[in-house]
Amino acid sequence: MDTFDYIYLIPLIPLLMFLFLGFTARKIKEPVSGYLGTAGLLAVFILSYYTAYKYFFADGLVDGKYQQIRVMLKEGWIHFTDKLAIDIGIIIDPISVMMLVVVSTVSFMVHIYSLGYMHKDPGFSRFYAYLSLFTFSMLGLVLASNLFMIYIFWELVGVSSYLLIGYYFEKPSAVAASKKAFIVTRFADMFFLIGILMIGYFGQSFDFMTLNSESTISMLNSWIANHQVASFLGLSVITWALILIFIGGMGKSAMFPLHIWLPDAMEGPTPVSALIHAATMVVAGVYLVARLFPMYYHIEGGAALRVVAVVGAFSALFAAIIALTQEDIKRVLAFSTMSQIGYMMMALGVSGFDGYEGLGYMAGMFHLFTHAMFKALLFLVAGAVIHAVHSNFMKDMGGLHKYMPIASWTFLIAALAISGIPPFSGFFSKDEILMAAWEYNKIIWFVGFIVAGMTAFYMFRLYFRIFHHKDTQYEHPPHDAPANMSFSLIFLAVMTMAVGFISFSEYISASLKPFHSHIHWGSPLVIGSIVIALVGIGAAYLMYYKETEYPQKVAAAFGTTYKWAKNKFYVDELYMYVTHKIIFDKVSKPIAWFDRYVIDGFMNLLGVTTLGIANRIKFLQSGRLQDYAMYFVSGVVAIIIIVIYYK
Amino acid sequence: MIEGVSLIEILSLTTILFFIGVYGFLTRTNLIAMLMSLELMINAEAINFVAINKYLSPAIMQGQVFSLFIIALAAAETALALAIILHLFRLTDSIDVKDVEELKY
Numbered sequence: 001m002d003t004f005d006y007i008y009l010i011p012l013i014p015l016l017m018f019l020f021l022g023f024t025a026r027k028i029k030e031p032v033s034g035y036l037g038t039a040g041l042l043a044v045f046i047l048s049y050y051t052a053y054k055y056f057f058a059d060g061l062v063d064g065k066y067q068q069i070r071v072m073l074k075e076g077w078i079h080f081t082d083k084l085a086i087d088i089g090i091i092i093d094p095i096s097v098m099m100l101v102v103v104s105t106v107s108f109m110v111h112i113y114s115l116g117y118m119h120k121d122p123g124f125s126r127f128y129a130y131l132s133l134f135t136f137s138m139l140g141l142v143l144a145s146n147l148f149m150i151y152i153f154w155e156l157v158g159v160s161s162y163l164l165i166g167y168y169f170e171k172p173s174a175v176a177a178s179k180k181a182f183i184v185t186r187f188a189d190m191f192f193l194i195g196i197l198m199i200g201y202f203g204q205s206f207d208f209m210t211l212n213s214e215s216t217i218s219m220l221n222s223w224i225a226n227h228q229v230a231s232f233l234g235l236s237v238i239t240w241a242l243i244l245i246f247i248g249g250m251g252k253s254a255m256f257p258l259h260i261w262l263p264d265a266m267e268g269p270t271p272v273s274a275l276i277h278a279a280t281m282v283v284a285g286v287y288l289v290a291r292l293f294p295m296y297y298h299i300e301g302g303a304a305l306r307v308v309a310v311v312g313a314f315s316a317l318f319a320a321i322i323a324l325t326q327e328d329i330k331r332v333l334a335f336s337t338m339s340q341i342g343y344m345m346m347a348l349g350v351s352g353f354d355g356y357e358g359l360g361y362m363a364g365m366f367h368l369f370t371h372a373m374f375k376a377l378l379f380l381v382a383g384a385v386i387h388a389v390h391s392n393f394m395k396d397m398g399g400l401h402k403y404m405p406i407a408s409w410t411f412l413i414a415a416l417a418i419s420g421i422p423p424f425s426g427f428f429s430k431d432e433i434l435m436a437a438w439e440y441n442k443i444i445w446f447v448g449f450i451v452a453g454m455t456a457f458y459m460f461r462l463y464f465r466i467f468h469h470k471d472t473q474y475e476h477p478p479h480d481a482p483a484n485m486s487f488s489l490i491f492l493a494v495m496t497m498a499v500g501f502i503s504f505s506e507y508i509s510a511s512l513k514p515f516h517s518h519i520h521w522g523s524p525l526v527i528g529s530i531v532i533a534l535v536g537i538g539a540a541y542l543m544y545y546k547e548t549e550y551p552q553k554v555a556a557a558f559g560t561t562y563k564w565a566k567n568k569f570y571v572d573e574l575y576m577y578v579t580h581k582i583i584f585d586k587v588s589k590p591i592a593w594f595d596r597y598v599i600d601g602f603m604n605l606l607g608v609t610t611l612g613i614a615n616r617i618k619f620l621q622s623g624r625l626q627d628y629a630m631y632f633v634s635g636v637v638a639i640i641i642i643v644i645y646y647k
Numbered sequence: 648m649i650e651g652v653s654l655i656e657i658l659s660l661t662t663i664l665f666f667i668g669v670y671g672f673l674t675r676t677n678l679i680a681m682l683m684s685l686e687l688m689i690n691a692e693a694i695n696f697v698a699i700n701k702y703l704s705p706a707i708m709q710g711q712v713f714s715l716f717i718i719a720l721a722a723a724e725t726a727l728a729l730a731i732i733l734h735l736f737r738l739t740d741s742i743d744v745k746d747v748e749e750l751k752y
Contacts, residue, residue: 623751625681625744626673633669 003059007071007090010047010100011143013040014136021129030124031115037128038111041104041135048104055097056507066512068093068209070145078148083204089145091208094508095290095365099142102372105495106279107135109488113380114271116485117387127167127269134160138280142287146206147196147245150288154192154252157281158185164276165268177264184261188251195244202238212294224300235303242296242304246311249285254338255345256315260572262338266330270383273330278337278379279372286344286368293361293510297353309349309440313447316342318569320454324461325555325566328392329382332462333375336418339451340371346448347433350440351510358510359517360436366504367429373499374414374426377492381411384485385466388478394465401467403478406486408467410493415463417496419456419533425500427530431519434529452529456536464544654702658695665691678732678742685728686721693717 017040021033028036060066074088111131118124137156144150159182166178200206202223203216210216224236232240247258254262265277276282289296289308296305316339323335344364351360384407389397401408417424420431430452437445480486505517519526543550555562564570620631664687671684693714700710736742 621751623748625748626676629673633673 003054004051004069004071004092006047007051007092007143008073010044010051011136011139013043014132014139016040018129018132018136021125021132025125025129028125030120033125033128034111034115034118037132038108038115040132041108041111044135044139045104045108048100051092052097052101055092056094060094061514064513066094066514068512070209080200084200084206086148086206087146088149090143091145092143094512095287096142098365098369098508099287100139102369103135103138103142103280106275106372106376107131107138109376109380109492110271110275113383113485113488116482117271117383118269123167130160130163130167131275134164134276134281141284146208147199147211148206150291151193151196154189154248154284157276157284158182158189158252161265161276161281164272165265167268167272171267174267177261177267181261181265184258185251188248188258191244192248192251195241195248198237198241198244202241208291212292217295217298220299236300239300239303242292242299243307245292246285246289246304246308249288250311251285253282253285253341253345255285255311255342256318257571259315259319259338260575263331263334263568266328266334270330270379270386273334274376274379274383277334278375282337282341283344283368283372286341286348286364289345289348290361290365293348294353297351297510305349308345309444312342312345312347312349313444314342315339316346316451317447320451320458321565322568323458324454325562327394329385329394329462329466330379330392332458333378333382336455336458337375339455340367340375340418343430343433343448343451344368344371346444347436350437350444354511355509355513355515356517358515359432359505360440361510362505362508362517363429363432363436365508367433369504370417370425370429370496370499373492373495374417377410377414377489377496378418380485380489380492381407381414384481384489387481389474394462396472397466398469398472399467400478404480406480406489410489411463411467413493413496415459418459419537420452420529421533422530423497423500425496425498428500428519431526431529432517435525438525449529449532453532453536456533457540460537460540461544464540468545470547654698657698661691661694661698664694676743676745678735678744681744682725682728682732686725689717689721
């Protein structure tokens with residue numbers, strides 16, 4: 001199908017913009033570079049929506065099934081063997097088109113918002129260059145047609161995330177955070193690469209369409225059946241490959257225990273947090289699992305998928321508990337992001353494949369979509385608030401509702417959405433996740449259910465403490481953000497309200513066949529999830545709407561648990577302990593000793609010996625011609641004697 | 648082929664000639680004298696070529712052609728060596744190898 005040939009323009013435009021802005025960053029000054037970057041993104045935005053329209057409403061659906069279209073740009077880019085080669089291509093299917101819409105929408109909004117937020121920042125042009133680089137990488141990741149390409153773009157988003165977290169590079173904490181993010185995700189990517197190579201070896205392809213095809217999956221499954229011995233902990237090597245790939249996704253998506261970089265990543269400028277660490281890059285792991293979903297589901301009865309479900313559910317709960325106690329508003333949002341991504345992973349993990357059974361898959365993607373909108377909105381409002389108050393901490397805020405009505409109302413919409421109150425978008429996606437989890441396993445459902453209540457509570461704790469709570473006296477009375485920032489807020493708020501009504505199952509499903517799902521309004525599940533959200537909101541209202549003593553009392557009642565949650569369960573400290581005390585001290589130091597004294601020692605010995613021998617025989621180099629002639633003649637004579645007598 | 652002279656005698660002569668050259672080269676420190684010793688060695692070789700060619704395979708002329716080459720090369724080499732010696736003399740006011748032993752450790 002040649003009608004999607006223009007698709008390569010979508011990642012190409014931000015790439016060109018990055019190169020242009022990067023090379024001219026010192027020449028063109030503040031507003032121009034921002035307008036250029038935004039104009040480029042506008043083109044991407046239009047192209048993405050056009051693609052989505054074309055795919056979902058015109059060309060995509062053939063015979064009741066969405067087509068996977070592959071636009072091949074270069075066949076056989078790198079050859080490993082005769083059959084195994086890396087191609088450069090673009091895949092167009094429901095989830096990639098959906099991600100195009102997500103990435104271009106959020107990125108475009110962030111570009112507009114940053115015109116105001118980064119105003120008068122000395123690195124303004126650099127910032128826009130990085131944003132373009134990130135957008136290019138993310139779009140490339142979304143459109144990549146094979147595992148190796150996705151890996152390349154995976155690393156590129158990692159680099160741009162690193163650059164943007166460390167944007168304020170004069171701040172030591174930002175530098176440390178950027179390094180941490182890079183190293184942790186890179187550590188996870190090592191497993192990802194191993195997984196890719198294993199899949200490539202056994203599946204004889206890197207291409208998603210080939211790997212997900214029935215023939216490859218049945219070939220792999222029969223291989224597993226024939227090689228029962230090739231297993232580790234009862235799982236076959238191919239399942240392990242999928243788990244390794246998932247570990248790569250865990251790193252990027254901040255799943256426990258590789259989540260430690262995400263809270264620190266909040267050192268970056270807030271629009272960056274909204275774009276990269278809330279809406280797009282962190283859901284790359286979810287996207288990856290969704291991309292390979294047929295493999296995850298079918299290989300060895302979905303063993304790898306169960307791992308995804310458990311990790312997702314645990315991370316969702318773990319992060320939600322921490323989010324309850326944090327004081328820095330961006331960190332609350334960071335842990336909330338982690339929790340919601342855990343939700344998406346859980347949704348994928350509990351999903352079936354065909355028709356209505358694939359509800360979890362659809363719900364996970366749906367939640368990814370709605371979450372991108374409302375979480376980006378939450379971050380952008382938080383950015384506006386931080387911009388106005390010049391502090392990240394809740395204690396410096398309060399009573400902002402009357403100063404910043406737009407921020408307050410948009411935040412309220414997003415908070416209602418994430419809490420799962422109808423008719424806001426989060427309700428629909430979250431409810432479908434809970435329904436899918438209920439069908440799969442009651443414990444996982446219960447975790448999701450509790451997390452939903454906690455989400456409502458910490459979100460409204462945030463809302464009340466920022467916008468109500470107390471009348472803080474500000475030195476400079478804060479006011480609503482300028483028009484370009486407010487525009488993004490309002491646009492995303494409208495999206496947050498609207499996107500819930502899209503009947504996602506008509507467009508996205510695991511088996512690519514549309515199916516029908518709707519909310520059963522009267523069912524106890526739906527009522528239960530609304531009630532728990534309301535309970536969370538009510539509790540937050542009681543504790544935080546006015547200044548009360550309840551928060552201290554509750555914290556005291558939980559005692560140690562509260563302290564642990566506040567300190568993020570000491571996972572960072574555990575990492576520090578493991579890396580410094582165990583890896584550095586017990587492993588690296590002996591290795592360094594071995595290197596210094598054994599390996600270097602051997603080399604030094606060679607050098608010293610050579611030097612010593614040279615010192616002994618240097619008198620031969622006398623400079624006297626006769627001496628040399630003498631050596632020469634004696635040598636010749638010696639050789640002659642040897643030749644004659646010792647033949 | 649020379650009547651009454653065997654190959655072994657000629658080879659003895661050239662060996663003596665050659666080692667006189669070697670002795671001179673090793674003992675004399677005057678560069679001109681060393682050059683002359685070198686010429687002796689070369690000429691001994693040239694005689695060897697001619698003699699062996701004449702006595703062992705008179706049908707082909709290779710040895711004699713070689714000796715012609717050697718003569719030509721010796722002339723060229725002498726010219727070059729004399730030029731170097733001349734320059735050395737201008738630099739050091741001496742043509743003794745003992746005065747030019749800077750090139751050492």
